[in-house]
Amino acid sequence: MAFETTTQVRFAHVDAAGIVFYPRYFELLNAAVEDWFAQGVGCNFRVMHLDRGIGVPTVHLEVEFLAPSMLGDDLVIRIEPVAVGRSSCTYHATFSGNGEDRIRIVGKLVCMDLAERKSVPWPDDIRERIAPDKVCA
């Protein structure tokens, strides 16, 4: 059930020490979650936000930074949902480069109604495709 995408460390991502400035990892992570929803879950962010009026804000993150990434590195981002609740999804993610894990993340998203700004149950089509085998009762 894991989703994988790749990205490249750009000049915009690195700091004065020549390594990825850590807030940029979260921009890359968010783009990978976009790819996951568009390609894996079948609901892209444009449709989700503009047509369906829902978003998936992050409510929890745990991040280990294991090794630095440098300008030009090709990174593989792997996202694996591990628990899906009524309106939430916990996932594991890793960024790796040259076969080495660079950062490891445990994240939790919730499904939010953008107009009401409160969490709502996942729509059935999304919930079923996030992780059919991980849905909690």
Place this chain on the structure above:
Amino acid sequence: MAFETTTQVRFAHVDAAGIVFYPRYFELLNAAVEDWFAQGVGCNFRVMHLDRGIGVPTVHLEVEFLAPSMLGDDLVIRIEPVAVGRSSCTYHATFSGNGEDRIRIVGKLVCMDLAERKSVPWPDDIRERIAPDKVCA
């Protein structure tokens, strides 16, 4: 021993839902850590990076996002070191607005030699001023 600084939610920080896009919180956190080192610890990032050849990369983060922040919100960022090791510092940080906690962070920095790209002991002057009462044996 806590350090406090304030910041404002800018147009650049908010997303299509009008609330702070979470990677921007880490840019704000890093700026607050800069203020802490410059004003509290007595060694600003320019001197630290350019003259002394050390940096303080983040190696661990745990973050709870409790409530959204909106365009124009004034935020108080509070950083409190809770444990200082030979070459690391664990801190608690909160962002609050209108007296309400918005995010809570446990972070860990290490002192890194920029040329060697490996962790080194804190210089004495920095270690003593990060948290004199929290220094581990």
Place this chain on the structure above:
Amino acid sequence: MAFETTTQVRFAHVDAAGIVFYPRYFELLNAAVEDWFAQGVGCNFRVMHLDRGIGVPTVHLEVEFLAPSMLGDDLVIRIEPVAVGRSSCTYHATFSGNGEDRIRIVGKLVCMDLAERKSVPWPDDIRERIAPDKVCA
């Protein structure tokens, strides 16, 4: 009629060469325009966007990058409106540090109705306070 504000070059703004990465100047410029509207024009971005339903997108920019800015530099940003039309405002802006101009900008904003996504005349209270002496017939 010029508006001035100050800012500091943060770790987040510099690139691998240790100087401000030019897209970050535009984030700083936008924050300065926010300050100008809040403090000089009397209508902050939160009220403008959320309550009044208007925005001020940039439609034209000319920028000369004269000298680099480094980590820790204190910058003065000066914005001077030079022509105000029915729904537009052309301004000159400079970023300077240590008395030296770093970048010079000619920019043009328009007043946009956010719902209709089209330009609209400046509201009278805003137009009058942007540059009373520069309003074109």
Place this chain on the structure above:
Amino acid sequence: MAFETTTQVRFAHVDAAGIVFYPRYFELLNAAVEDWFAQGVGCNFRVMHLDRGIGVPTVHLEVEFLAPSMLGDDLVIRIEPVAVGRSSCTYHATFSGNGEDRIRIVGKLVCMDLAERKSVPWPDDIRERIAPDKVCA
């Protein structure tokens, strides 16, 4: 001699009005220039910065913002060098989506020695491949 690449408007790029926040265009432009140097000119930014000690800072920009871009838009970025001097290169760039030009840019890069922080002549291999037919005497 024009170079083309494509990109997608990400959640990280849009503002509270749901359209691309203009500083993000310059991050996208810089990434396109990176692709151009890596794929078209034959010298990627990692090699250029880390091995050869040169960079290509922007010294001039003129930008017309013609139409907004929205979350999820696929954009084509086209870069065409129009004049190559001893140590500079002027180019035209456009961002387009759905066959419509969104922004038009005239930009000028210079070849900079990173250690000396001053402009230097283009290395021959780069100069010849930027635009063989546009090299000025």
